[in-house]
Structures are given as structure tokens and as C-alpha cells.
Amino acid sequence: MRKILFVLLLLTHFQSFGQTPLKPGFENEEYSNILSIFVARSDDPKFKGDVPNPQDFEFNYESPTVGLLNKWYLWTHTEEKLAIISFRGTVPDPVSWLANFYSAMIPAKGELKISEDNTFAYNLSDDPKAAVHVGWTLSLGALAPTLENKMDSLVNVGYQDFIITGHSQGGAIAYLATAHLHSLKKSGRWDKDIRLKTYASAAPKPGNLFFAYHYEEMTSDGWAFNVVNAEDWVPEVPFSVQTVNDFSELNPFSDISGFLKGQKFAQRIVFKSIYNKLDNPTQKSTKNFSKFFGKKLGKQIQKQLPGHEIPEFYPSNHYVRTGNYIVLRADEEYLEKYLHNPEEIFLHHMIVPYYELFQKRIKNNPE
Numbered sequence: 001m002r003k004i005l006f007v008l009l010l011l012t013h014f015q016s017f018g019q020t021p022l023k024p025g026f027e028n029e030e031y032s033n034i035l036s037i038f039v040a041r042s043d044d045p046k047f048k049g050d051v052p053n054p055q056d057f058e059f060n061y062e063s064p065t066v067g068l069l070n071k072w073y074l075w076t077h078t079e080e081k082l083a084i085i086s087f088r089g090t091v092p093d094p095v096s097w098l099a100n101f102y103s104a105m106i107p108a109k110g111e112l113k114i115s116e117d118n119t120f121a122y123n124l125s126d127d128p129k130a131a132v133h134v135g136w137t138l139s140l141g142a143l144a145p146t147l148e149n150k151m152d153s154l155v156n157v158g159y160q161d162f163i164i165t166g167h168s169q170g171g172a173i174a175y176l177a178t179a180h181l182h183s184l185k186k187s188g189r190w191d192k193d194i195r196l197k198t199y200a201s202a203a204p205k206p207g208n209l210f211f212a213y214h215y216e217e218m219t220s221d222g223w224a225f226n227v228v229n230a231e232d233w234v235p236e237v238p239f240s241v242q243t244v245n246d247f248s249e250l251n252p253f254s255d256i257s258g259f260l261k262g263q264k265f266a267q268r269i270v271f272k273s274i275y276n277k278l279d280n281p282t283q284k285s286t287k288n289f290s291k292f293f294g295k296k297l298g299k300q301i302q303k304q305l306p307g308h309e310i311p312e313f314y315p316s317n318h319y320v321r322t323g324n325y326i327v328l329r330a331d332e333e334y335l336e337k338y339l340h341n342p343e344e345i346f347l348h349h350m351i352v353p354y355y356e357l358f359q360k361r362i363k364n365n366p367e
Contacts, residue, residue: 021080022161022195024222026326028362031227033057034165034199035355037075037086049352057084061150067114067142068099068135068304070173074150081159085147087166087173095304100169100204102135102301103238104294105314108179108211114141116307124179124207125214129248131314132207133238134294136172138301138308140180147177148184155190164198167351168234171203171226175215175322182218198224198323202349204237205319208246212322219323227326229357231338231348240319241289243282289317328357 036054039047054075060083061074069091075084090096106112108130112120120141124132151162164181166174178198185194198219203226206215215224228235244253290313298310330338330348334357338347347353 021077021082022163022197024197026222026225028358028366029055030163030197031199031201031225031326031358032362034084034086034163034201035351035358037073037084037165038167038201038351041073047351049355051351051355063143063146066146067139068102068301069093069096070099070139070142072143072147080161081157082161082163083154083159084163084165085177087143087170087177089166089168089170096169098297098300098304099135099139101293102138102297104134104290104297105131105208105316105319106134106137106311107314108132108207108214110311112137112141112311113307113309114138115305118142118145120144122180123183124176125211127210127214130207130211130214131316132176132211133172133319134311134313135297135301136169136176136206139169139173140176143173143177144180148189151181152190155192155194159194160192161195162197164196165201166203167201167354168203168349171200172206174198174200175203175206175226178219178224179211179215196223200224200226200323202228202232202234202354204234205240206322207320208314208316208318209320212320215322216324222324225324225326226322227328227354227358229328229330229348229354231330231335231353233345234349235321238319239289239317241282241285241317243286243316243318244279245283246316246318286315286317290315328354328361330357331360334360 033054033056036051037057039051040054041059042048056078057075058078059073060076063072065071071088073086073088075086076082090100108125108127109123112122114120118141122137122141124130162181164174164178166172175198178196181196184190185196226235247253294313295310298308302308302310334353338353341347
């Protein structure tokens with residue numbers, strides 16, 4: 001009897017040890033730790049505010065600075081085999097801002113020559129209509145070698161659970177990194193069935209509607225979130241222009257010739273004129289975005305990254321909100337503390353106001 005009890009206790013121990021700490025659904029504790037991780041390595045009291053240190057996680061690795069001043073950090077749980085991959089956001093340097101302004105779209109699957117010694121082969125979606133932000137894809141590609149190597153090392157020592165995160169530009173890269181890692185997982189790169197969970201924070205829009213469809217299907221059932229302060233303008237960018245070409249192939253807008261055939265001559269002239277006045281400006285805007293935020297910015301990128309080849313751009317600028325959003329609403333107390341000031345455009349974008357609003361959310365919506 002004692003032997004049976006011992007075996008049962010032993011089995012219970014191993015089953016408990018084998019359970020993953022990572023599960024679907026938004027977890028207050030996970031995002032609280034993520035906010036702490038964003039500021040943990042800073043010595044600036046204004047930047048850190050009252051945000052506490054991370055609980056149960058320790059700093060493990062810092063990547064080299066590559067690409068357009070891009071960097072990522074690795075934190076690991078002190079007891080469980082759970083890793084947090086955190087992408088750094090924009091830093092106050094014009095080179096870092098180039099990654100944001102280089103905002104023409106490229107296909108979500110292809111190759112991007114980042115520099116003389118780095119060509120990034122990526123598959124962020126199999127949908128040929130899916131397109132993503134070129135600057136943030138370049139940033140991901142610059143970080144990919146160290147990220148993939150470190151992932152390999154962690155998986156080899158038993159890690160299966162990974163949280164992908166980043167604030168602002170880091171959140172945008174986290175979107176694309178999630179798609180990239182899912183693609184590597186699908187290709188069979190790792191023997192183990194790794195689990196990926198994403199907490200983008202204050203992230204802008206990463207791509208078009210068809211990329212959003214793929215991302216949302218891929219991370220459905222509670223495996224990805226973007227937390228946004230409703231007063232923050234950053235999640236509203238990049239600029240988006242929708243043309244008739246951005247619809248699915250079967251639609252009534254792209255070709256109105258069938259509709260016009262059934263009209264009288266005078267009506268055809270009027271309808272055609274109205275249609276052109278509505279369609280032409282959006283087509284022109286899309287071309288201008290590709291010209292200025294693609295080709296012209298690409299030449300500036302080449303000065304920073306010799307060997308970078310300006311890619312063929314996707315003929316669209318239809319950026320859309322992507323994934324499951326957790327919205328932090330400002331109350332009267334918050335708006336009195338953070339008075340709108342045109343000279344402080346990042347007032348609502350910093351970690352401290354996000355932390356304060358999130359603490360109120362926890363208080364009002366405890367798990």
C-alpha cells in the first residue's frame with residue numbers, strides 16, 4: 001500500500017512539474033510583469049516612476065544593437081521554463097525613427113536584403129494579398145539571427161513557453177516576430193511544440209487587412225493582445241488609405257463597368273465622373289506614400305545600412321488595427337494629472353501612464 005501511495009505521489013509530482021505556466025487569455029499578472037520589464041534596466045526615475053521591479057523574472061540576455069538601432073532582451077522565469085522576449089521601442093535618435101517612417105508596404109512573404117551580410121527570408125503570411133510595414137520588417141530581420149539562435153538554445157534545454165512583447169515600435173516588431181516564429185514553428189524548426197503568447201503594448205498598426213486576418217486566426221483563442229491607452233496616438237498610425245484595390249477580388253467597387261452598362265449615356269458620364277473623383281485621390285495618395293515613405297526613405301536607409309536593397313513595394317497603404325485589443329480608458333483623475341500639452345506629444349504614450357491606467361483596470365476588473 002505504501003509503495004502504491006509513493007508511486008502516486010511521484011506521478012503527481014512529475015505531472016505538476018510538467019504543466020506549463022503559460023495559458024491562453026489575458027493575465028493581469030503577466031502584463032504587469034511586462035510593464036516592469038520595459039523599465040527595469042533604466043536609471044531614469046521619470047521613465048520608471050512607481051513601476052515596480054519584475055516579479056519572478058530575471059534578466060538573461062541583451063542582443064547587440066543592429067539594423068536601425070534595434071535591440072531585444074531576454075528575461076527568464078526564476079522557477080519555470082518560461083521566457084519573455086522583449087523588443088526595444090524607438091530611442092531618441094533619428095536613425096531609430098527611420099524604422100518608423102520607412103512605412104511603405106511589402107508583401108508578407110519574401111526576401112529582404114537588409115545589409116551586405118544579411119538577407120532576411122520571411123513568411124509572415126501565406127496569403128499573397130497580405131502586406132506589412134517595411135521598416136519594422138527590416139528591424140525584425142536585423143534581429144532575427146540572434147533571436148532564432150537564442151530560441152534554439154532555450155528549446156534545447158527544455159523551454160517550450162515564450163511570451164513575445166514590446167512597447168511602441170517594439171510592439172510593432174512583436175507583431176511581426178510572432179508571425180515569424182509561428183512560421184518557423186510550422187516549418188518544423190523545433191522538435192518540441194512550443195507555445196507563443198504575445199503582449200504588444202502601445203503598438204501601431206503592422207500591416208493590411210489580409211495580414212490582420214492571418215495574424216488573428218494564428219493567435220485566436222486568447223494567444224495575443226495589444227494593450228493601448230485610448231489617449232495615445234501611436235496605435236493610430238501609420239497613416240492609412242483604402243482604395244478600391246484593397247478589397248477582396250470579388251467586390252462591386254473595383255470595376256463598375258458592369259453597373260455603367262445598364263445606365264443611360266448621360267447617367268454613365270455622371271457616374272463615371274463621380275467615381276473617378278472618389279477613386280483617383282486615394283490612388284494618388286497610395287502612390288505618394290510608396291514614393292516618399294518607400295523609395296526616398298529607402299535611400300536614407302542605405303546610408304545607414306550599406307548593401308540594403310530597396311524592395312518592390314506592395315501597391316497599398318491600407319494599414320488596419322490588428323488583433324485583440326485591451327483598451328485602457330482615461331478617467332477624470334487621469335486627465336487632470338496628464339493635461340493635454342501640444343509640446344508633450346508622447347505624454348500618454350510612456351510606460352508610467354500605461355502602468356497607472358492598468359492598475360486602475362486591475363482594481364476595477366480583478367481576475
